[in-house]
Amino acid sequence: MKEIWKYKLDPRVSTIPMPEGAEILSVQVQRETPCVWAEVDPTHPLYVRTFEIYGTGHPINDMSGHERKFIGTFQLNQGDLVFHVFETIKSK
Secondary structure: EEEEEEEEEOHHHHHEEEEEEEEEEEEEEEOEEEEEEEOOOOOOOOEEEEEEEEEOOOOOOOOOEEEEEEEEEEOHHHHHHHEEHHHHHEEE
């Protein structure tokens, strides 16, 4: 049976172990902490996923051999700071 799990985002740590096949549902701020919610099957083995967070107007790293999938945007400090979350995927 699937469940929805919450994962806190930390700009300093860009990897999150999630059950294989987890589907990202949303990125939002909860109590001033950016989080990702995902639909997961807790019986699946863990798979490490890599995320990048960029502020509006900040340069985006060149990741040759990788693709980025946009996940969502969140705001902090009453909207003064806007960040964009991408998942890094190895190109095939």
